[in-house]
Amino acid sequence: MKAILCLTLMLCLHLQNSFPQAPTRGDIVINEVLFNPSKEGYDYIEGYNKSEDTIDLRGLVIANRNAAGDIASEKPVSHDSTHLPPGAYFVITSNEKWLRQHYHIPQSAIICQVSAMPSFPDDEGTVIFLNSQDSIIDELAYNSKWHFSLLTDPSGIALERISYDLPTQNRSNWTSASSSSGYGTPGYKNSQFRDGLDIDDEIVVPHLFSPDNDGINDIELIQFKMKEPGFVANTTIYDLSGRKVRYLIKNETPGLSAIYKWDGLDEKSQPIPAGIYILVTEMFNLNGTTKRFKNAVTLARK
CATH class of the missing domain: 2.60.40.2550 (Immunoglobulin-like)
Structure with missing residues (x-):
């Protein structure tokens, strides 16, 4: 009887891990942000699934904060069921065609095209991931001063996260995407990523x-x-x-x-x-x- 119960429990756990889960805090982290695109370009935000579960992006919302500091401009990331495996990346933008023309993106990359992005100003702003219950999954208050100090013009250059495990809001955990990567790595591992910290x-x-x-x-x-x-x-x-x-x-x-x-x-x-x-x-x-x-x-x- 105990053996049957153990097998049943193991089966339930296996099935639970097999089905896509709704994201909770810390499952998905903000991994790369382009808030100052080149002329006639488009913003993009990249996320990374650092959990051990497959996440359904249909329950994810992207937002910002207004001048009063309140959460605003909430946009569903995907209206369809979109499965994000553990260790996978996804990109949110309002123009996938432009993104693929200007950055080296794998054909298999998960791109979520929205009708309009929340406003992310060129100097500073806030990126927020929410779930369907309006709980914050991750949040980044960025600043253009975080870019590589010797850059003369940061337009068209993304800010990349250095480590998934360090806090999102740690200024030292962000730097400019490298020149060799084309100044952005939407949909795959960051050019400035450091493993084994x-x-x-x-x-x-x-x-x-x-x-x-x-x-x-x-x-x-x-x-x-x-x-x-x-x-x-x-x-x-x-x-x-x-x-x-x-x-x-x-x-x-x-x-x-x-x-x-x-x-x-x-x-x-x-x-x-x-x-x-x-x-x-x-x-x-x-x-x-x-x-x-x-x-x-x-x-x-x-």
């Missing part, structure tokens, strides 16, 4: 980066993974002569985990020469515990 040490600083926006080690990601919360962090960058180049992290509280980025600019937002630089991180908590880390990084330029 899980770390064992309390702070990890990659040894090499080249801030040229070619999609290869464009930004320096400083990753924190603390054994306990409550620490305050400060990170200063020095050249090999001991001169301070930039005060990168100022009295930030990383909690148990956090990520910060350096774009190769100094305190005056000017590019610094190629070379080896030293990142000195000092941390303290209210219990009087202090920590100090020194990490060398090579900045390469073409």
